[in-house]
Amino acid sequence: xxxxxxxxxxxxxxxxxxxxxxxxxxxxxxxxxxxxxxxxxxxxxxxxxxxxxxxxxxxxxxxxxxxxxxxxxxxxxxxxxxxxxxxxxxxxxxxxxxxxxxxxxxxxxxxxxxxxxxxxxxxxxxxxxxxxxxxxxxxxxxxxxxxxxxxxxxxxxxxxxxxxxxxxxxxxxxxxxxxxxxxxxxxxxxxxxxxxxxxxxxxxxxxxxxxxxxxxxxxxxxxxxxxxxxxxxxxxxxxxxxxxxxxxxxxxxxxxxxxxxxxxxxxxxxxxxxxxxxxxxxxxxxxxxxxxxxxxxxxxxxxxx
Amino acid sequence: xxxxxxxxxxxxxxxxxxxxxxxxxxxxxxxxxxxxxxxxxxxxxxxxxxxxxxxxxxxxxxxxxxxxxxxxxxxxxxxxxxxxxxxxxxxxxxxxxxxxxxxxxxxxxxxxxxxxxxxxxxxxxxxxxxxxxxxxxxxxxxxxxxxxxxxxxxxxxxxxxxxxxxxxxxxxxxxxxxxxxxxxxxxxxxxxxxxxxxxxxxxxxxxxxxxxxxxxxxxxxxxxxxxxxxxxxxxxxxxxxxxxxxxxxxxx
Numbered sequence: 001x002x003x004x005x006x007x008x009x010x011x012x013x014x015x016x017x018x019x020x021x022x023x024x025x026x027x028x029x030x031x032x033x034x035x036x037x038x039x040x041x042x043x044x045x046x047x048x049x050x051x052x053x054x055x056x057x058x059x060x061x062x063x064x065x066x067x068x069x070x071x072x073x074x075x076x077x078x079x080x081x082x083x084x085x086x087x088x089x090x091x092x093x094x095x096x097x098x099x100x101x102x103x104x105x106x107x108x109x110x111x112x113x114x115x116x117x118x119x120x121x122x123x124x125x126x127x128x129x130x131x132x133x134x135x136x137x138x139x140x141x142x143x144x145x146x147x148x149x150x151x152x153x154x155x156x157x158x159x160x161x162x163x164x165x166x167x168x169x170x171x172x173x174x175x176x177x178x179x180x181x182x183x184x185x186x187x188x189x190x191x192x193x194x195x196x197x198x199x200x201x202x203x204x205x206x207x208x209x210x211x212x213x214x215x216x217x218x219x220x221x222x223x224x225x226x227x228x229x230x231x232x233x234x235x236x237x238x239x240x241x242x243x244x245x246x247x248x249x250x251x252x253x254x255x256x257x258x259x260x261x262x263x264x265x266x267x268x269x270x271x272x273x274x275x276x277x278x279x280x281x282x283x284x285x286x287x288x289x290x291x292x293x294x295x296x297x298x299x300x301x302x303x304x305x
Numbered sequence: 306x307x308x309x310x311x312x313x314x315x316x317x318x319x320x321x322x323x324x325x326x327x328x329x330x331x332x333x334x335x336x337x338x339x340x341x342x343x344x345x346x347x348x349x350x351x352x353x354x355x356x357x358x359x360x361x362x363x364x365x366x367x368x369x370x371x372x373x374x375x376x377x378x379x380x381x382x383x384x385x386x387x388x389x390x391x392x393x394x395x396x397x398x399x400x401x402x403x404x405x406x407x408x409x410x411x412x413x414x415x416x417x418x419x420x421x422x423x424x425x426x427x428x429x430x431x432x433x434x435x436x437x438x439x440x441x442x443x444x445x446x447x448x449x450x451x452x453x454x455x456x457x458x459x460x461x462x463x464x465x466x467x468x469x470x471x472x473x474x475x476x477x478x479x480x481x482x483x484x485x486x487x488x489x490x491x492x493x494x495x496x497x498x499x500x501x502x503x504x505x506x507x508x509x510x511x512x513x514x515x516x517x518x519x520x521x522x523x524x525x526x527x528x529x530x531x532x533x534x535x536x537x538x539x540x541x542x543x544x545x546x547x548x549x550x551x552x553x554x555x556x557x
Binding site for chain 2 (some may be wrong): 003009010011064067132225231232245249297
């Protein structure tokens with residue numbers, strides 16, 4: 001059964017879209033990530049124009065983050081004060097990102113930048129996660145777990161504008177979370193991702209937040225950042241396809257429930273190792289796309305009028 | 306899907322036979338199976354038949370041209386191991402859709418100069434005149450134009466080789482074009498040329514409008530005309546769906 005997508009201006013098989021939503025939703029439920037980094041490349045792969053894929057995926061992430069954050073809120077896993085600082089940065093970053101997006105599109109280098117961003121960020125995150133999780137797996141087999149320090153003191157503890165984040169038990173400069181929020185905001189607008197896969201490790205390793213709080217808080221701020229991206233993309237380039245977003249999120253919501261049921265059966269470090277492999281897989285795919293000679297060296301961009 | 310086309314076709318056929326004594330000579334009469342293609346949310350493409358009467362010695366060429374667009378064609382080059390877009394060429398006022406059909410190969414119907422003059426055949430439509438003024442006379446024109454035609458052809462939007470035209474009886478002809486699901490909306494022009502002994506004797510044209518209807522059309526119009534409100538609505542729908550999902554699945 002086909003359905004015509006009004007903004008993407010193409011007809012797609014409705015079950016293909018629901019299935020993609022379901023599969024990515026399953027993985028996001030399993031690993032506790034938004035799944036934008038998988039969905040956006042998949043959408044581009046089935047022929048959705050990249051700007052529409054990015055704009056629509058931002059819209060879908062709003063929905064999955066809302067349902068995710070509600071679950072974390074019930075378990076009191078959201079640091080609203082930290083979330084607020086992050087999201088101030090996120091607003092600035094994502095607004096800059098949308099402007100950059102349009103500029104790169106005019107320049108004809110948008111696809112390149114999208115793919116390079118994927119390679120760089122997925123490569124780094126995937127490698128770090130794989131390293132960390134395999135170390136944990138090995139250590140848990142060899143010796144009893146040691147209790148480390150809550151967090152280490154680094155150069156950034158000397159920065160001004162110190163704020164107390166009671167929930168996270170932190171007393172740090174507001175500049176750092178603001179910068180993290182801004183960086184992820186830019187990526188969110190360009191890559192069509194929520195950015196949880198960068199935000200969560202940054203909050204854990206750079207800020208020293210507890211993992212559960214980091215996930216809940218990042219979801220909280222992702223809602224606002226992706227909502228901002230959705231709004232700005234809809235306003236400036238009209239690339240948000242509501243119909244596509246609704247189909248995707250229907251599949252994703254159902255898939256995520258099954259995914260999270262499976263995730264309780266697995267160990268945290270095993271899950272992280274699997275996620276790392278998945279992230280590296282997408283990264284390798286992008287590297288191949290960039291380095292193998294394309295079948296057609298020419299590409300066409302059509303504009304109305 | 307085909308029945309209304311053929312009903313209309315047979316009615317038109319009878320009409321044309323009644324008109325035939327008057328149509329005899331150089332008069333060319335044409336019509337199409339539809340005047341409006343409606344792109345609804347279940348649209349997967351459609352066939353459009355163009356038919357008419359002509360002098361029995363005429364050679365016929367039918368051309369359908371879609372609304373004009375600007376195309377930017379980019380060529381990738383290798384920079385330190387990575388394939389990136391390097392050169393680009395901008396084509397202005399090119400058709401978003403181009404289909405052609407003829408009774409015989411174009412070169413047998415008329416001279417190359419005449420085809421150029423009448424802009425028959427995609428390679429006579431997209432010329433150096435389509436280029437941005439600062440890019441004129443560029444050496445790479447041909448390879449970029451070929452890439453453009455190739456790309457559009459793969460998407461089903463261009464025909465570079467003419468389809469066949471059925472000559473039903475001595476004076477009656479018909480041909481069927483496929484309108485793919487990714488075509489742009491707007492006014493499409495059908496032009497029918499009649500040639501005799503390599504000379505153009507008659508040309509008639511008509512239009513077919515392609516428009517979005519139903520919920521898809523409303524969404525498209527809403528997104529373009531009230532972008533801010535559309536963006537807010539998109540966010541609202543997402544927030545509500547996320548909330549509903551969380552409520553439903555908490556209870557299960």
